Amino acid sequence: MLPLFAALVAASTAVLIFAGGLVTSTGSGLSVPDWPNTYGWFMWAFPLNKMVGGIFYEHLHRLVASTVGFLIVVLAIWLWRAEPRAWVRRLGYVALGAVITQGILGGITVLWYLPDAVSIAHASLAQIVFCLTTTIALVTSGGWKRAYRQLPTPNSQLPRDRTLERIAVVATVVIYTQIVIGATMRHTGAGLAIPDFPLAFGHLVPPYWDAKIAIHFAHRVGAATVTLLILATAGHVFYHHGRRAELRRPAMLLLLLLALQITLGALTVLSQKQFIINSLHVVNGALVLVTSLVLTLRVHRARFADAGSAAPAGSAASFAQRNPAYVPAGSRGARA
């Protein structure tokens, strides 16, 4: 049940990010001036028939956020009571702390009239919360605990592909950075600073510059960088680990989400930031991030101890115990 619940929490976090994207995309962030109340009502007592105009998006975001917050509380307690791995329990505590901080940031940004720095921090921390809930869902899953040992063929060259390890980490970090740049672009009103696509004012590089154009262009350069890194990561997986479904599947998904993300980004500009397209671009960006994160964690699976493994702490030994074909290529420490 715990893996299923953790997956539900991760999915609900994606819904929350979409709801948050709708708030910004519709310019509804200040349509409810007070916090944590809504026009003086306790949040859950606010009449549904009063959810009109921008209130619909802002109040909906608050309802979804408090639901996700509650789910993460339950998840943290569940992990605390039932999870044998200390580092997974700690992930639950960190997720709980992150979602509390996220709620406070959301309140502060309303009460302080959406200062850019706080709004950007709120958007950026949302991605961290999603990464945490996704990681918890992944590491409590049956596949992770079994270390996917049923998946490789007997002749597979198992884990410790250091090139892939490095590319995958770099890709995930760069994707996160790109999302932070995107959040900066959104919250500083630079989303249409370059009004055409794929060119910039008809040129490859903008002929005019100001702060907003620079932020917008940085997001486009970031998109190109992310594209190259994802192609490199996925290409490496397909070429060297095509038989490992636990890597091939997220790599394939990553390519699909990347194509969708570029399309949504282009449409966001060309549609003058139509709010549904804009919000889908936000949540799909988050999905690109966590898919890359899942791939990265699976690539690094050997560094983590198996749950219930007879082997002592030390993933290489534990993994080797379960996979006779695997010869550790390094002696990096594993998580206990």
Place this chain on the structure above:
Amino acid sequence: MTRFLPAACAAALLIAACGGGTNQNQNQPAPAPAAAPAPTGIDAATAGTVTGKVTFTGTAPAPQPIKLSSDPYCEKANPSLATETAVVGSDGAIGNVFVYVKDGLGDRTFAAPSAPVVLDQKGCHYTPHVLGIQVGQPLQIVNSDDTLHNVHGLPKSNREFNQGQPIQGMKMTHTFSTKEVMIPFKCDVHGWMNAWIGVLDHPFYAVTSTDGTFSLKGLPPGTYTIEAWHEKLGTQTQTVTIGEKETKDVAFTFKA
């Protein structure tokens, strides 16, 4: 780490559950209207007037109907609501232009009237769309609609504020501490609702009606810079000199 979990959970639940159940009802009685204090350093016997008309050449943008479906009340209360960006009358006369003395009053000081200026939210739009007020003069904001509004002032020199008015008949009063032309107002609930307020440290301002005319009365003899401001068409300035009891006419013409 473990021992902090119950406390963290309690904090999370507290954040989710805190808050009272009271409404932000700030029904405040309107201040009693009172006459504006006489300005200092001005002899009413010699004061003159600047009058004029603001016109528009070119094709005036037609008012665009506003989609009100996000709030059923607005859809029912004011189904024909349209944009108020350019209110153009006959012969190119244009309304909602804020005309004021930008410069020329020297060191004279003017006490703020105690009578409030009223900004009403009625039919899901602001009435009036453009208005003027003096520093320290109360601005009374009223919600005449049976729906929720938030009043969000976005000044650059004054303090930003955002106040909810969820109940019909609610009133709030706000004052500005420094002059600022112009301060945008918006309702984030109804994205189409906006208004503009010019805050001055003197009483010499006017907003044109659809006939485009304005009048700045009680000006002491002198040379003044008069500015006309329009939310889309920008600003124009003219210099005018008036003598004792003199009335001077000034015309502003905006182009599309």
